[in-house]
Amino acid sequence: MSKERARRRAEREAEQARLAAVRAEREERLARRRRLRARLAALVPRPVRVARQGGVLARRHRAQNGVVAVLFLIVQVIAWLLVSGWAARLGVLVLSLLLLPVFVTVVFDRRS
Numbered sequence: 001m002s003k004e005r006a007r008r009r010a011e012r013e014a015e016q017a018r019l020a021a022v023r024a025e026r027e028e029r030l031a032r033r034r035r036l037r038a039r040l041a042a043l044v045p046r047p048v049r050v051a052r053q054g055g056v057l058a059r060r061h062r063a064q065n066g067v068v069a070v071l072f073l074i075v076q077v078i079a080w081l082l083v084s085g086w087a088a089r090l091g092v093l094v095l096s097l098l099l100l101p102v103f104v105t106v107v108f109d110r111r112s
Helices: 002-043 056-082 086-107
Strands: none
8 A cells, every 4th residue: 555655656746846847947938038028128229208298388389280280281182182283282292381380470479
């Protein structure tokens, strides 16, 4: 009876040793992967989060910039729909880019 018990205990211990070896190998692979990932992450620069201003003026400027961008896009879409020539479309784009600062100054002038 004790020989049978000793044999079973030896089998159990061998199985536990095998499982421990498999577990150790898996953990070593994970550790290697983590080290590699950490080395690669150190090479890539982290994005810098810039906090936006939250005041009334900052919100107004963002709204005004949004209005200007939407109007610019509307002008470009209308030009693409109504004008068939590429040269005319390019002309509208260049003219829009040149007149954009004038439009912003006239409409959103803060000095008056």
